[in-house]
Amino acid sequence: xxxxxxxxxxxxxxxxxxxxxxxxxxxxxxxxxxxxxxxxxxxxxxxxxxxxxxxxxxxxxxxxxxxxxxxxxxxxxxxxxxxxxxxxxxxxxxxxxxxxxxxxxxxxxxxxxxxxxxxxxxxxxxxxxxxxxxxxxxxxxxxxxxxxxxxxxxxxxxxxxxxxxxxxxxxxxxxxxxxxxxxxxxxxxxxxxxxxxxxxxxxxxxxxxxxxxxxxxxx
Numbered sequence: 370x371x372x373x374x375x376x377x378x379x380x381x382x383x384x385x386x387x388x389x390x391x392x393x394x395x396x397x398x399x400x401x402x403x404x405x406x407x408x409x410x411x412x413x414x415x416x417x418x419x420x421x422x423x424x425x426x427x428x429x430x431x432x433x434x435x436x437x438x439x440x441x442x443x444x445x446x447x448x449x450x451x452x453x454x455x456x457x458x459x460x461x462x463x464x465x466x467x468x469x470x471x472x473x474x475x476x477x478x479x480x481x482x483x484x485x486x487x488x489x490x491x492x493x494x495x496x497x498x499x500x501x502x503x504x505x506x507x508x509x510x511x512x513x514x515x516x517x518x519x520x521x522x523x524x525x526x527x528x529x530x531x532x533x534x535x536x537x538x539x540x541x542x543x544x545x546x547x548x549x550x551x552x553x554x555x556x557x558x559x560x561x562x563x564x565x566x567x568x569x570x571x572x573x574x575x576x577x578x579x580x581x582x583x584x585x586x587x588x
Contacts, residue, residue, distance in 0.1 A: 388486075389413070390551035398422055399468065399504045404484040404551035418479035420504055422466040430463050441528030441565065442469035442503055450521035451507060454514035461510045470502035473530045482546045482575050486584070487553030489542075495581035497544065497553060500537055500566065501527040505573045522569040527578055529564045537561055538580065543568045546575040553577055 371377040384390070389407040394400050398419035405413045428434025433448040444467060453459050470481055477499070485497045503525055507515035517523055529537055539561050544553035559568030559578050566578045 385551075388551040391417075392548070393417055393419065395419055399466075399506065400548075401480075402482045402546070402548050402551055404482075404486065416479045418476055420468045420470075420480055422506060423468065424464050425467045427462050427464045430460055434463075436465045436467065438467060438469060440469050440471075441526070442467060443526040444503075444505065445524040445526075447521060447523070450518050450523065451515050452518040453509075454516045459509055459513075459515055463515060464508045466506045466508070468504045469528060470504065471530065472499045472501050473532055481577075482548075483551060483553055485553075485579075487544050487555060487577075487579065487581065488550075489555045489581050494552075494584050496584050497577070497579035497581060500529060500533060500541060500578040500580070502575055502577045503527060504575050507573060517570070517572050522571050523573075524567060524569050525559075525576060526562075527559065527566040527568075529561070529566060531564070534564055537566070541566060541578045542581060543570070544577040544579050545570070545572070546577070548574070553579070555581070 384407045386407045388404050390402050390404050392402045399422050403415055403417055425438055426436035430451040433446045435445045437443040451459050451463050481502055487495050487497050489495050509515055541559050542555050543557040543559050544555050547554045557568055559566040570576055
């Protein structure tokens with residue numbers, strides 16, 4: 370429970386040292402997980418800013434469709450590409466809640482999940498340099514959670530801010546956020562197309578366009 374300013378404190382907790390997590394849920398907002406390195410007898414302080422779970426559009430599962438935000442984030446769904454998250458087929462309207470996380474925003478560390486550490490395709494821990502993230506959730510007509518169907522992929526177009534476009538590589542690894550371990554996990558890649566990155570994904574959570582960097586533990 371927070372005080373009137375939104376502050377809360379947890380004491381004497383047992384956590385996974387290298388990837389301790391705090392998960393926050395609130396109706397109408399995307400769930401977020403903050404990750405930190407725990408140390409016995411020392412406090413960890415951070416701020417959390419939840420993203421509104423805003424419905425950005427809808428489409429029929431049988432025909433597919435495209436949902437585009439005013440900031441340039443776009444998601445293309447092929448036909449028959451949606452299933453029930455709990456398992457089973459789904460037919461009918463699909464509502465898409467989505468947000469773009471601007472990598473140049475002053476509050477990016479508050480709104481993003483994790484702490485910009487990830488596990489690359491070889492299993493090594495990396496520190497990530499982000500070029501943009503997205504949060505997406507699919508729901509059915511009855512509010513049931515949906516996911517991309519097996520064997521199908523959706524295409525995400527991430528806007529690329531002009532201030533970092535010059536340093537953006539032609540191809541960049543894609544990473545999804547794994548809520549269980551509190552870290553980003555490399556999966557696929559996105560290609561620079563004009564002032565955007567475009568990549569295909571096989572499931573939805575948070576997705577991130579990042580350059581991986583070597584890590585050094587410093588105490």
